[in-house]
Amino acid sequence: MTGKVRIGLVEDQLLFRQGMKAILSAWPDIEVIFEAAEGYTVIDRLKELEVIPHVMLVDLSLPPNGQKEFSGKEVTVALLKNFPEIKIIILSAHEDENFIAQLIESGAHGYLVKDCDPDEVHEAITSVNTKGSYINVRTLKAIQNNIGRKTKVRGISPAVEQLTKREVEILQLICDQMTTDEIAEKLFLSPKTVNGHRNSLLEKTGAKNVAGLVVYAIKNGIAEVS
Amino acid sequence: MTGKVRIGLVEDQLLFRQGMKAILSAWPDIEVIFEAAEGYTVIDRLKELEVIPHVMLVDLSLPPNGQKEFSGKEVTVALLKNFPEIKIIILSAHEDENFIAQLIESGAHGYLVKDCDPDEVHEAITSVNTKGSYINVRTLKAIQNNIGRKTKVRGISPAVEQLTKREVEILQLICDQMTTDEIAEKLFLSPKTVNGHRNSLLEKTGAKNVAGLVVYAIKNGIAEVS
DNA sequence: TTAAAAACAGGTATTTATACCTGCTTTCAT
DNA sequence: ATGAAAGCAGGTATAAATACCTGTTTTTAA
Numbered sequence: 001m002t003g004k005v006r007i008g009l010v011e012d013q014l015l016f017r018q019g020m021k022a023i024l025s026a027w028p029d030i031e032v033i034f035e036a037a038e039g040y041t042v043i044d045r046l047k048e049l050e051v052i053p054h055v056m057l058v059d060l061s062l063p064p065n066g067q068k069e070f071s072g073k074e075v076t077v078a079l080l081k082n083f084p085e086i087k088i089i090i091l092s093a094h095e096d097e098n099f100i101a102q103l104i105e106s107g108a109h110g111y112l113v114k115d116c117d118p119d120e121v122h123e124a125i126t127s128v129n130t131k132g133s134y135i136n137v138r139t140l141k142a143i144q145n146n147i148g149r150k151t152k153v154r155g156i157s158p159a160v161e162q163l164t165k166r167e168v169e170i171l172q173l174i175c176d177q178m179t180t181d182e183i184a185e186k187l188f189l190s191p192k193t194v195n196g197h198r199n200s201l202l203e204k205t206g207a208k209n210v211a212g213l214v215v216y217a218i219k220n221g222i223a224e225v226s
Numbered sequence: 227m228t229g230k231v232r233i234g235l236v237e238d239q240l241l242f243r244q245g246m247k248a249i250l251s252a253w254p255d256i257e258v259i260f261e262a263a264e265g266y267t268v269i270d271r272l273k274e275l276e277v278i279p280h281v282m283l284v285d286l287s288l289p290p291n292g293q294k295e296f297s298g299k300e301v302t303v304a305l306l307k308n309f310p311e312i313k314i315i316i317l318s319a320h321e322d323e324n325f326i327a328q329l330i331e332s333g334a335h336g337y338l339v340k341d342c343d344p345d346e347v348h349e350a351i352t353s354v355n356t357k358g359s360y361i362n363v364r365t366l367k368a369i370q371n372n373i374g375r376k377t378k379v380r381g382i383s384p385a386v387e388q389l390t391k392r393e394v395e396i397l398q399l400i401c402d403q404m405t406t407d408e409i410a411e412k413l414f415l416s417p418k419t420v421n422g423h424r425n426s427l428l429e430k431t432g433a434k435n436v437a438g439l440v441v442y443a444i445k446n447g448i449a450e451v452s
Numbered sequence: 453t454t455a456a457a458a459a460c461a462g463g464t465a466t467t468t469a470t471a472c473c474t475g476c477t478t479t480c481a482t
Numbered sequence: 483a484t485g486a487a488a489g490c491a492g493g494t495a496t497a498a499a500t501a502c503c504t505g506t507t508t509t510t511a512a
């Protein structure tokens with residue numbers, strides 16, 4: 001490997017992005033050649049580049065995504081499809097075992113919590129770039145726990161499944177404090193239908209009530225907090 | 227003013243803190259002399275210093291605060307009480323008008339959103355240090371809107387106030403998916419009392435239902451997502 | 453030492469959410 | 483082309499939340 005490792009940053013918080021850039025630039029073997037604040041422009045902008053990054057650092061909680069849905073996970077998927085040679089490291093503010101596992105499954109090459117040590121970032125980048133992946137102890141533990149949980153639970157109950165489009169849509173409206181009737185009116189549905197989706201949501205997420213649904217939504221980037 | 231402006235950082239995310247430090251250190255007239263990851267140690271540690279910072283940058287969403295409650299706001303209040311000569315700039319990931327106004331009211335000298343421009347940080351620091359305060363256009367607008375709202379509403383309803391300890395406690399349990407009866411049992415209260423607290427919460431936060439309460443709680447660091 | 457606010461708890465109502473059931477289309481992958 | 487899942491929508495119930503009253507006691511701050 002000749003030359004520096006080229007880094008791309010996808011992170012909506014300018015200050016964090018700049019700080020990250022400053023940290024990364026302190027290492028002589030790394031250079032940041034690409035930055036983006038939103039997910040949905042990343043692919044197009046990358047295609048315009050003459051040289052693409054070796055490693056992309058993608059913020060998981062990517063929204064403000066008002067209409068265009070492009071979470072960190074979706075950026076990851078899009079990157080993998082369009083630029084399979086790019087390695088992807090997910091940055092996240094929190095550490096949700098279930099979600100980490102999902103991301104690794106979806107193809108991310110590494111995962112970093114935002115309060116990790118800067119040295120760990122460097123290690124992750126070089127590891128991903130040379131070995132193709134990076135897993136630290138915490139992440140490994142998360143994945144193992146999650147796999148264990150899955151194999152344990154799958155035999156008994158239908159286990160945790162993906163939410164459908166409609167379910168995600170309704171979950172977002174629930175987070176917006178809308179009642180069943182209001183959601184039904186907004187989506188031109190019968191309240192009975194919305195009721196059904198609510199029940200599916202409770203079942204699939206394992207939540208007990210709206211409070212649990214909202215927490216789940218925020219945890220998984222379906223709703224925003226800021 | 228001779229010498230550099232001494233900065234203190236209170237921010238739980240190590241990566242963000244380091245990045246911030248890197249950004250700040252790029253300016254020759256600024257030096258970071260103090261760092262803390264949690265709120266509750268700040269005062270004691272400051273007292274041990276020979277020279278205290280001129281300006282403290284405090285992260286609003288300071289938790290993990292399991293038992294010891296020390297949000298960015300509380301750190302601010304404690305700082306003002308113990309070190310009235312220190313200027314305080316609040317850092318926040320989000321931009322909640324109502325909350326900004328509250329913070330300014332509680333004595334903070336400046337407010338910055340985390341996705342602001344690095345130059346803005348520098349400007350805020352020097353402004354706070356020399357002029358004693360810093361308000362940018364966005365913040366000003368927020369305060370104005372909020373004051374406008376208050377004077378309009380105050381005549382009718384008791385207006386937006388602080389949450390009490392009990393209310394915070396109950397809000398956390400609501401986020402834990404507990405029902406009114408369960409909360410009552412856990413806290414050895416009558417469900418009627420819990421009911422009253424719930425209503426106060428809805429009124430004070432402006433939330434319409436549990437969904438709104440949970441979002442509010444997470445926004446304000448009263449509940450955690452990970 | 454007062455007045456205000458917080459915390460407590462009773463009443464009564466209505467609205468919403470939750471939990472099931474059923475059945476009917478449509479979409480989609482095998 | 484056949485079954486599975488998604489989406490739709492009806493019924494029926496109960497549980498829970500929300501919205502108001504009222505009042506007492508305790509805590510807190512002026």
